[in-house]
Amino acid sequence: VDVDVSLSGTADADDARERSGPEPASEAPGEVAVLLEAQHILIMLHGDVDLRVSDDLEQAGRYAIDAARPALMDVRHVTMIDSVGLSFVVRLAAGLRAAGQALTLRGPCPRVAELLTLVGADELVLWTEPVNTGELAVMASAREAHRRSGVQQAGGQS
Amino acid sequence: MSTELLRATRPAGYWDRRCEWPVSSVPDAVTARSRARAVVAAGEPDPAAVPAAQPATRPVFASATARVEMVLGELIVNGLKHGGSPVTASLSRGERGWMLEVADPAVDAVPAPAGPGADPADPGGLGLRLTIALAEAVGWYTEGERKYVWAMVPDEPPARLLATLGGR
Numbered sequence: 225v226d227v228d229v230s231l232s233g234t235a236d237a238d239d240a241r242e243r244s245g246p247e248p249a250s251e252a253p254g255e256v257a258v259l260l261e262a263q264h265i266l267i268m269l270h271g272d273v274d275l276r277v278s279d280d281l282e283q284a285g286r287y288a289i290d291a292a293r294p295a296l297m298d299v300r301h302v303t304m305i306d307s308v309g310l311s312f313v314v315r316l317a318a319g320l321r322a323a324g325q326a327l328t329l330r331g332p333c334p335r336v337a338e339l340l341t342l343v344g345a346d347e348l349v350l351w352t353e354p355v356n357t358g359e360l361a362v363m364a365s366a367r368e369a370h371r372r373s374g375v376q377q378a379g380g381q382s
Numbered sequence: 383m384s385t386e387l388l389r390a391t392r393p394a395g396y397w398d399r400r401c402e403w404p405v406s407s408v409p410d411a412v413t414a415r416s417r418a419r420a421v422v423a424a425g426e427p428d429p430a431a432v433p434a435a436q437p438a439t440r441p442v443f444a445s446a447t448a449r450v451e452m453v454l455g456e457l458i459v460n461g462l463k464h465g466g467s468p469v470t471a472s473l474s475r476g477e478r479g480w481m482l483e484v485a486d487p488a489v490d491a492v493p494a495p496a497g498p499g500a501d502p503a504d505p506g507g508l509g510l511r512l513t514i515a516l517a518e519a520v521g522w523y524t525e526g527e528r529k530y531v532w533a534m535v536p537d538e539p540p541a542r543l544l545a546t547l548g549g550r
Binding site: 275 | 408409411412413416441442443448451452455456459508509511512515516543546547
């Protein structure tokens with residue numbers, strides 16, 4: 225059963241981002257979504273992952289540690305990440321490792337990869353890229369569920 | 383080229399002040415960061431039209447736009463967090479780069495980055511550590527009732543930055 229536990233931002237911001245490509249002029253905050261799946265916990269980050277979503281990141285981090293299973297973090301749609309977001313990735317990786325689990329980042333996202341290198345944390349994470357349509361379908365359905373929740377949160381805006 | 387924070391040091395050289403933003407909230411910080419990005423991007427080549435001579439794998443942070451956006455955001459958030467509101471952020475132009483300066487009212491709160499051997503999982507000091515990695519020089523000084531933290535971000539990426547990123 226998929227459980228979407230953490231949301232931020234709006235579906236409108238998401239749509240705008242898709243239309244304008246990877247470097248949006250928008251100043252909308254990013255989004256954090258978590259889905260508990262059988263084999264792993266999936267954390268999806270979108271847009272500007274910064275101080276504005278720190279509460280969502282904290283919640284996602286606690287949930288991921290408690291889930292006691294490997295974590296997959298999709299960072300392909302991260303447009304900007306600050307030290308708050310980066311610290312979340314690093315602390316989650318360290319926490320999972322201490323609990324005997326691993327954090328895998330689903331890329332590509334050179335921005336995130338470079339910043340992890342600059343803080344000396346690239347050894348803490350593994351990287352993967354979508355390789356089959358099954359994985360992509362899971363991502364698409366998770367994203368759709370997230371989008372629907374976002375619309376409800378935003379008061380039914382389309 | 384310094385990899386440390388320069389204490390009680392003003393930036394050397396002449397800097398032409400281009401923009402200044404009062405910042406008293408996180409949304410203000412985001413606005414300043416975005417405006418600074420736009421100003422610097424206006425003077426950089428279109429990233430979609432990378433010359434053939436440049437490797438396709440040129441790092442994201444080889445771009446001055448990406449470095450200015452990141453560094454200014456970190457300096458402002460540090461100022462709001464440790465120095466208190468309001469802070470003033472500014473962007474100035476020099477011969478070969480940008481001077482970013484953030485002033486806050488906490489003259490006694492000295493900026494302290496996490497050391498190079500620090501645990502990267504410790505969030506304290508991570509922002510300043512990134513700033514030092516992305517800038518050519520970073521320092522601070524006080525004047526009257528204000529503390530100024532500055533970072534010089536050159537147009538061309540620092541060699542040690544490229545070396546670190548190239549080793550990935």
